[in-house]
Amino acid sequence: MSFTEPVRKYILSCIVALIVIGLIVASVMANNQDEKFRIDETLYNNAVQLQSNGDLDGAEEAISQVLKHQPNSEMANYVAALTNAQNGDLKRAAIYMQKVLDINPHKVEDPRFMIQLGEIFVGAEKYKEAKIVLLRCQESQWSLEDFPNYQEHVAALLTQIENL
Structure with missing residues (x-):
């Protein structure tokens, strides 16, 4: 079975289009993930800063927001533990x-x-x-x-x- 020149161009165009669409989707998804990470990092840093300044209630609230998005974060759970210990819980x-x-x-x-x-x-x-x-x-x-x-x-x- 042989393909004619227009069929080959059509197949190649479809493959290129799929690759471009895949790259666009990956880029959009990566940007969304980066934004979520930046927000979580900001909340985490805010929690640590509040804890070191003695605002334990604010630190507890900020770290709970991080834990909502990243419940398996070792550092976030550690900060939450220390904050709760300092709060007496x-x-x-x-x-x-x-x-x-x-x-x-x-x-x-x-x-x-x-x-x-x-x-x-x-x-x-x-x-x-x-x-x-x-x-x-x-x-x-x-x-x-x-x-x-x-x-x-x-x-x-x-x-x-x-x-x-």
């Missing part, structure tokens, strides 16, 4: 910290995260989970440059749990 903070750990299981190797997780679990009265986390901190013999009493703090939290 330790049960909600524990949920967010657990979600961070679910999203990134390697956080168990981060000494700062683990001590914060242990403190939040103690405050949320999740003593069984807190004991597991704090024993991990103790067994790992971690220390932080800016937290020289890390192991003493872990031991104090474990003692607090044992006395309950």
Whole structure:
């Protein structure tokens, strides 16, 4: 079967048209995605700024907007946990910290995260989970440059749990 010259041109024109249409659609979709990302990034940065300035209610509202669009964002969940902990809602903070750990299981190797997780679990009265986390901190013999009493703090939290 052979194609005539006009049929070949028609087939080639259709292929080129499909490629151009595909590129236009991809470009439009990418621009929409970029805009959503910019909005989420602005909200996230705003939440962090509000948190550092002490406006915890504003930070909580901003980070909840980010979490509506990106519920599996490790950093957004982490900021939400810290903000809720600072606001005194330790049960909600524990949920967010657990979600961070679910999203990134390697956080168990981060000494700062683990001590914060242990403190939040103690405050949320999740003593069984807190004991597991704090024993991990103790067994790992971690220390932080800016937290020289890390192991003493872990031991104090474990003692607090044992006395309950």
